[in-house]
Amino acid sequence: MPDNLPHKPDPELSERARTVLRTLVERYIRDGEPVGSRTLARTSGLELSPASIRNVLADLEEAGLIAAPHTSAGRVPTASGYRLFVDSLLKVEPLGQQEVARISEHLRLGEAESGEALLASASAMLSGITRLVGVVTLPRREHVEIEQIEFVPLSARRVLVILVLAGQQIQNRILRLDRDFSPAELQQAANYLSSAFAGQSVMKVRAQLLQEMRQMHGHLNALMTATVEWADQVSQRSAQEDYVLAGELNLMDFKELSAVDKLRALFDTFTRKRDILHLLDQAIDAEEMQIFIGEESGHSVLDEVSVVSAPYSIDDRVVGVLGVIGPRRMAYDRVIPVVDVTARLLGAALDHQR
Amino acid sequence: MPDNLPHKPDPELSERARTVLRTLVERYIRDGEPVGSRTLARTSGLELSPASIRNVLADLEEAGLIAAPHTSAGRVPTASGYRLFVDSLLKVEPLGQQEVARISEHLRLGEAESGEALLASASAMLSGITRLVGVVTLPRREHVEIEQIEFVPLSARRVLVILVLAGQQIQNRILRLDRDFSPAELQQAANYLSSAFAGQSVMKVRAQLLQEMRQMHGHLNALMTATVEWADQVSQRSAQEDYVLAGELNLMDFKELSAVDKLRALFDTFTRKRDILHLLDQAIDAEEMQIFIGEESGHSVLDEVSVVSAPYSIDDRVVGVLGVIGPRRMAYDRVIPVVDVTARLLGAALDHQR
DNA sequence: TGTTGGCACTCCGGACCGGCGAGTGCCAGC
C-alpha cells in the first residue's frame, strides 16, 4: 500500500482528534453531507464547543485526513482519513447469527445447478445485503485439479468433451474431428487422460503429457492433443479473466456518483473488466481481506469508490476473490463482516461436496 | 398494433405533408433537437418559405404526428409520427456486401464454444454495429428436439447428466442420488432415455414417458424420473425466461435518456427482464420483424425507447427473437436491415451443423 | 386560393444580482 499523502510522518493523533475524526467519518458515511464543527460538537460526545472542535478540525486537515470541498462547507474525509478510520478507529461488530444463517441458506448447493450458479448467487447476496455492487471472480483454475474427463460421441466427427474440475465446476465443448472414433476408442482415450491427470492440475502435467503422447501409437492423438490443449486454455482463463457482478445499478443511488459521465466511466470499466481484475488480483495474492479506498486503487476511474474484498478457497487453496464495490462512504462496519463471512461460506459450499 | 391516438381517421396526408414529415423525422433522428419551419424550408427540397411550412406543420400537429415540446420550440415526431415514417416514408437500403460479410464472419461457429456463446456474440454484434443495445433471447426449447442424453458417474451418488439439444445447445447438471449406480446401469438408462426421446421435444413425450416408467422395474426409476423432470424444466425455461443483452451503456450517450432516474428505470427493467420478454414474445408469435415505438409497447418504462426485433429460427422453426433497443430517434433505415440480416445469419449458424 | 413577408408574442436558457444560511478562521477574554 503506497504512502499516499505527502504529509507529516504520522503526527500521532491525540485521543480527542481520533474521536472527532471517527464521528466525522461515521456521520459523513451516514448522510453524505460535509459535516461542520457545530454538528460534531453536538454528536461527538466530547464536551466541547464548536470553536474548539474547529481547532481539532484544522489539525486533521493539516494532517491530510479531512478536507473542505470549499471554504464554508463542512469537512469530508479524504482517502487517508478513511484509511485511518478503517484501520484503527472502526469497531466491526460480527454478524448476527441470523444473518449468517441467511447467507449460508442461499449458498447451499441444494438447488444450484452448478458452481457458476453458486458464484452468481454469492454475488447477488453481497449486493443484496449491502445495497452495493457485488463481485465474485470465477475460481482460478491453474491449480485446480482435474477430476475427470469424458467423451460423448454426438455424431460422426463431433465429440462432446467434458471436463470435471474440483469444486463443482464443469466445462464442456464440442470438438470437430477429421475422422470417426468408435465408442471404444473414446472410452480408451477418456480413461487414459483421466488417469493421467488423476486429480492434478493441468499446469503440472501438461508438458509431460504432451511429450508422452507424441511418442504414442498415433491414431488417438488428434483427439487427445486437442483435448489437452483445450483443458489448458480453460485453466488459463478464469480468475484472471472473469467475474460475476451483481447490483451495479445500486451505484446510481449515491449522489456523489450520480453524474452520468462518472457512472458511464465506472460501468465501462466494469465491462472492460481489466482494471477491476487487476485490483482483485492483489487481493488474491495477499490471501487476506483487502480494502482499497478511493485513489489507493491506483486506477483513476476508481477514485470515487472503495472496494472491500476477501479471497475464497476451495479445499484450502485460494482460488478467487469476492467483494463489494461502492462509494467511498460505505458502511465499512457492516460491509466488512459480510464480505468476510460470505467468502468463508462460499468456500465451504464449494468444497463441501465430494 | 393499437390505433394509438384519438384523432382524425387518417386524413390522407398530402404529398407535401409527407415530405415535410419525412425530412423532419430524418433531421430529428440526426441531431435530436426540435426542428423548426426555418430549417425545414431549407432542407426539405420543397421550394417553400418558412411561413408555408408552418401551415403544413400545423396540419401535422393536428393529425397527432408531431408535437411541440413548448410554444416556441420546433417540432418533434410523436410515436405515431415515427410509426407513419417507418411504415411508409422510410426507404430502407439493404446492407452492403461488406457488412453482411462482417456479420456472418463473427457468427461462424468456428471458435464459438457453444450455442450460448454464439448468441452472446450476436448480441454484441447488434450493439456494436448500431451503437444501441443488442438483445437476443435464448432459444425457446419447448419444441427443440432432444438429441441425446448421457450420464457420467462422478463419485458415489453423484452423477452428471448431459442433455444435448438441437442447435448446439448443451445442458448439464449434477444429480445427487440416494444410492449407487453402476456404469452399466447408467449406460442402460441413457440408452433407454435417448431412444425414448429420439429426436423429439420433451413436451411431446414427457407425459407418456413418465407413465411408462411408472410401470417399470423400479430401480432405475429415481434416476430417470429426475432426469426427465429436469429436462422438462430446462425446456420450459429460456425464451420465456432469459436473454443476452449487450451494450446497455450505449443508452447513456443519448441526451433524451441521460437523466439518471430514467436510466435507472430502464436498466432496472432490463435486469428484471419480465417486461422486455413480454414484448419480445409478441415478436416471436408474429414470426416476423416487429417494431415497437415508444408508447406502443404498452410498458410505460419503455415510453422513450423503440425496439426493433426479428425472430430467428433453428431448422425452420422460430425459436427466439433478437433485436435492438434504443431511443425512439434511432436510425431505423440502418437498424432494420441489420437486425433482419443478423436474425437470418444467426439462424443459419445455429442449424448449419449436424 | 395558395404563398409570402411582417409582426407581435411566447418561451427557454443563460447571465447577473442579492440575500440567506452554514461554516470557517482568528482573536481576545476568561
Added chain:
DNA sequence: GCTGGCACTCGCCGGTCCGGAGTGCCAACA
C-alpha cells in the same frame, strides 16, 4: 486551553432581465 464573538467566504436559491428561436396570425400579393 477553552470559549464566545465577529468578520468573512461560499454555495444556493429565487428573482429579473435579455437574446434567440420559433410560433400563429394577418394582410398583401400572384
